[in-house]
Amino acid sequence: MLLERDELTSGTTWHSAAQVTNFDPNQTMVGLKTHSINLYKELSEDPYYPINYHHATGGLRLATTQDHIDGYNHFLSMAKGMGVDFELIDPEECKRRHPIISMDGLLGALWDPLDGDIDPAQLCQALARRARKAGAEVHRFTPVTALTQKPDDSWIVHTDKGDIHCQSVVNAGGYRCNEVGKMMGVEHPVASMEHQYMLTESLPEIEALDDDFRSPLIRCPQADFYQRAEKRPPHRVLRTRL
Ligand SMILES: Cc1cc2nc3c(=O)[nH]c(=O)nc-3n(C[C@H](O)[C@H](O)[C@H](O)COP(=O)(O)OP(=O)(O)OC[C@H]3O[C@@H](n4cnc5c(N)ncnc54)[C@H](O)[C@@H]3O)c2cc1C
Incomplete structure (x- = not known):
């Protein structure tokens, strides 16, 4: 039985950036995230309750120090042992996968092919729907x-x-x-904790890209921000969390 004081998602979930990554320095969490990605993919393909899951954009985790590269290499071998695919790519390859990225001080990036984002409210409703089907009771405004x-x-x-x-x-x-x-x-x-978001107007540099270009997520551990396309064509804008 789930008791919810208000409406489902009314806590943090409704305003999550809802990025779904396989990356985590902790092995148990990588396993949990892989499970989540598979579950979300299955839920998003439910013909009766489809969810907006942009799961094929991929993501770049930038490296601007040798420590980042060493850490990513350590992570790569752990992920490989768990059957999870990641790649360490050089700056030129970063530019190829995300044409408007700046290469200033960039040593490379860890590429997560399954990185993407999901609609958090739809996901929560889909999970509640499955729970109800399995016999659970959900009491809202309780x-x-x-x-x-x-x-x-x-x-x-x-x-x-x-x-x-x-x-x-x-x-x-x-x-x-x-x-x-x-x-x-x-x-x-x-x-x-409090965070700040910046939401841009539509950017000409992004609009100029091919319509089927799916902007990968960018995460920078050094400057501590992440960025992704908030909307799909034709209104491509960037959302950045600082
Ligand atoms: C700005 C921001 C960006 C984020 N981006 C990401 C991201 O990109 N990727 C990611 O994976 N995570 C992200 N997160 C984290 C993610 O949103 C949270 O970890 C997740 O939503 C937490 O879900 P929850 O169900 O644990 O909590 P909540 O969504 O807060 O749900 C808790 C529920 O408990 C209810 N409740 C509280 N007290 C009571 C009570 N006394 N009686 C009954 N009900 C009660 C609340 O009303 C609420 O609905 C982000 C979070 C924030 C704030």
Whole structure:
């Protein structure tokens, strides 16, 4: 049973940039991300509930220091062992795959062929739809107001629509997880951070590219930003998070 205080996606999910990458320095997370990519691909192809999943744009993770190159080489061998495809490419190849990229100080990039982005609200609804089909109940506009643990370790979940008795409680409150944590005397090491986005007008340099060009994602660990095409042709604009 899923209890949602407001509408589904109303927490962080609705405004996520929703980039879907296979990259992670941690092996367990690479496995989890590969699983997610396969699941999202399957969900996006559901003829009754298709999702906008632009999963074939690919992505460039830039290298501007030798440390980046060494780190990517280490990652490549780990990913290869897990059957996950990545490539280390030189600056000329970066330019070939993303013609308007600047090569200033660029040593190369890690290429993730499966990088892309998905509509986060549609994805959440698709997951809820599958959960309902599998027998789960989803109650929207039902805030959890308190939690009481019983002597047998089961829980009473209090809501303004009544109490629910259950064996286990999963705190999936997102950035509000400490509000729910407090109800059970738990402090989670989680803090909310602010980011800035820039959304450009349509750029002539991008408009000049072929219509079937699918702008890859760019991530720069040095300057700490990512960038991708926010819209498809003919209104190509760039979205950058700093
Ligand atoms: C600007 C930005 C960009 C991002 N970009 C990316 C990206 O490119 N790729 C990526 O993978 N991730 C990205 N993320 C992270 C991603 O959006 C989040 O990790 C994800 O959406 C979290 O989902 P969630 O379900 O855990 O939390 P949420 O979406 O916050 O859901 C938690 C839900 O719990 C509900 N809730 C809270 N308290 C209660 C209560 N007491 N009772 C009942 N319900 C309650 C809330 O209403 C909410 O709907 C980004 C995040 C931000 C902010």
